[in-house]
Every structure is written in structure tokens, then in C-alpha cells.
Amino acid sequence: MTSLSDCDSFSRSVKRRTFLTQSAYGLGGVALASLLAQSQSAPDLSNPRGSLKTLHFAPKAKRVIHLCMAGGPSHLETFDWKPELRRLHGQPFPESFTKGQQLAQLQGSTLKARGSFTDFQKHGKTGLEVSNLFPGLASVADELCVIRSMQTEQINHDTAHAFMNTGSIIKGRPSMGSWLMYGLGAETEDLPGFVVLVSQGKYGVQPVSARQWSSGVLPSQYQGIQFQSKGDPVHYLGNPDGFCQSTQRQVINEVNRLNGMLADHQADPEIQTRIAQYEMAFRMQSSVPGLTDMSQESPATLEQYGVKEPGDGSFASNCLLARRMAERGVRMIQLYHRAWDHHSSIEEGLPAAARDCDRASAALISDLKQRGMLDDTLVLWGGEFGRTPMGQGTGRDHHILAFSVAMAGGGVKPGAYGNTDELGYRSVENIVSVHDLHATMLKLLGIDHKRLNVKFQGLDVRLTGIAGHAVDAIIA
Secondary structure, eight states: OOOHHHHHHHHHHHHHHHHHHHHHHHHHHHHHHHHHHHHSOOOOOBOSSSSOSBOSSOOSOSEEEEEEEETOOOGGGTTOOOHHHHHTTTSBOOHHHHTTOOOSSOTTSOOBBOOOSSOEEEETTTTEEEETTOHHHHHTGGGEEEEEEEEOSOOSHHHHHHHHHHSOSSTTOOOHHHHHHHHHOOSOSSSOSEEEEEEEOSSSOOOOOGGGGOOTTSOGGGSOEEOOSBSOSSTTOSOOTTOOHHHHHHHHHHHHHHHHHHHHHOOOHHHHHHHHHHHHHHHHHHHHHHHHOGGGSOHHHHHHHTOSSTTBSOHHHHHHHHHHHHHTTOSEEEEEEEOOOOSSOHHHHHHHHHHHHHHHHHHHHHHHHHTTOGGGEEEEEEOSOEEEEEEETTEEEEESSOEEEEEESTTBOOEEEOEEOTTSSSEEESOEEHHHHHHHHHHHTTOOGGGOOEEETTEEEOTTTTOOOOOGGGBO
């Protein structure tokens, strides 16, 4: 008769023998899998430049060009055609839509429907509906992914810009360009990796503060650098008389040596920022003049963008400069055009803003595609919020429950995504928040938005806060 202890010994021995036998096959399988993996082309997720040494996803885009229509363009005159709203034009707006809702300057007013003053047509293979005010963007309809179901949380310009740029209205939060610089680094050593340009139109001009491209709690080496749109893009590029470049090099070397000694004693990232910025400023004396020299651009290219005179401060000139920056490895380029705050005279102001921006926006997309750069460049076109389907005198008020943004290139699928209700008041299908937009943008660049963060005052700070989901449906 077998004792209990003998049974236990037998059981343990069987398990040992089974383990050793199966391990041989298992280890062989691991080795075979490793050899097979080496024989297949796997995406390179290494990232030697930024804080993320390995990317989380195979990136589809390398850089972002954000065409920011500052002031809040009306979705109802750009990408969101609402025939029912036009039918109700001038009539009382249904109270069932607005009762208990936050309105900006229309609170307590008699609300009347205001239909679109422009017609729409379908364009391209996707049948994308685009306002007749935007023939340029209509011509590149098959490159556009239009999200018609955006929503935001902020109803005033400055805080809405901050929310669109940083994911928060709390001052000191890093902008999305700063996050890209921190996570991915720059692909250029001769230019800043994050550059901002500002232009303005005749109507609907709203101020834009520099905090929109601030690095916040990140070291200041990651902040956006504003170039002047008119004249010399950077002040004091040249040396004063009697001060040669070799002398300047000696001065910078000595300053950096002193800063290096200080850095050995103080763990302050701003010291490293000063060292890096001295070096960058020295290199920019050679790189910026070449960047802004448009003499090599053909007359056909200038005509395509609608550039009358390079460096004239126009949005068109800035778009062409943005393409040249993208070619030279700038990671994030933001172009603000201040012309879209149409509380009044919308029938004059919005067409004027469209004329300022439409042709050059489309030219940028076409030019990038022709040069083989659109596939890895994400172009984002849009403002900080939308406009009400109710009239405000001769214009429209701010609106947060529905607006549209357009994207091109960078791994997005062409076509329309999401919908608003029949009057364009509220996003109702496939709603996309600003946090979702940020998460999607980061994923296209190979980053999991939940894993790009920094510690500040004991908390993890990130672009999307504690919210956001990547919209996989628009990723090709």
C-alpha cells in the first residue's frame, strides 16, 4: 500500500519531470520566435532625442502644423451644413435646445435662429460637405478628416485657447507643443523645435497671449518661440559692428563654462536651458536667414500660396514659412490667425477671414503632399470653440457644445466624423472632447497620452489630465 508521503513524492516528481520536458520545447519555441522576429521588419520605436526613449506606438506622424483660427470660426459656415436651420432663419429658436444651458452673451436674450448665409457642396470621393467660402479646402477634400462633433469646456476666448493648447485652464500647464518637445525632442539643432507665428485679419481680431505656447511646469527650453511675422523673424540676429563671430563664440564658451560650474552645484533645469539657448541663439544667426530667404521659391509656389511679398506678415507667407520649417525638422509649428470672432458683421467678417486663410491652408496641404511630407505631417485646422446657431445682432455668439476641426495627413482617415443635431446646436454622434483630440494627436505621434507625464507638487501632470481617449476610428 502506498503511503501518503510516497504519493506526495510521486506527484512532485511527475511535476518536475513534466516541467523539464515541456521547458525544453518551450525554450525552443522562444528561440524560434526570436529568430522569426529578427527576420521580419519590426517598426523602430526608439527615440534618442526626447524623454521617451521608446515610443508606445509605431508613429504615423513626425511633426504637427497647427493652423489656429483664433476667435472661434462658425462651424455653420465652414463644415457643418444645416438646411433645417436655414429653414427656421429669423424664427424663435426652440427652447427645448437651450433651456438651462450656458450661453455667453445671449443669456436672457430673445433667441432667434440664424441660418447659414452661404451654401455648401459635396466634394471629392468622400463627398465631404464644405462651405462655398472655402474653395481651396474643398479642392483638397479627399485629404481632410473633419470632426464635426467637437465639444469644449470653456466659453471665453483666453481660457478656451488655454484649454485647446494645454488641456487645462490652470496657469502653468505645458502647451501641447511643449509636451511634444519634452517627449520626442526636436529633429533640428539649428532652429527651435517649437515655433509660433501670428497674423491678423481686418475683422474679429482677438488677442492671443504668450501663455498659449508656454512650457508651464516643464523646463523653459521646451516653450514655443514666437517668430515675428513681419520683417526680421528674430531680433538681433546680426552682430554689432566690430564684434566678429569668433569673438562671440569665445564669449558663449566662457558663459557656458560658468553655467556648467553652477549646474554642478545646483540641480536646476533652467541652468541647462540657459546653456542650450545660448548655443541655439548662436546657430540661429546662420540658420534663420536661410530659412526666411524665399528667393529659391518659384513664382508658381508663391502664387499657389497667395504670397504677395514674403515676410509681409500675412497668413499666406506664414504658411509657406511653416512648410520650410517642417522641411528643416521643426517639431511643432503653430500659426495663429486672429480674425474669427464674429459677434457682428459675420457676413463681411467671415468671408474676409476665409479669403485670408483658405487658399494658403490648401496650398500647404498640397505642397506637403507633392513633396512627400504629408504622410508624416499632421495638419490641424480649427479654432477654440464654435458659434451659436442663434443670431447675435448681425453675428453669432461663442458656443461650446458643437464645433468642427479639420485634419490632414499624419495618418488620419479622410472623410467626416461625428454629427451635430439638426440645428447644429449640440454634438450628438461620436462626440469628441478636446482631451480626446489631444490623445489622438499624441497617438499619431507614437505616444500613449496616459504615459507622458511629469511629477509636479506630488501629482502626475499630463496634457489630457485624467480624461481623454484616442479616436481610433479616424486613424488610418
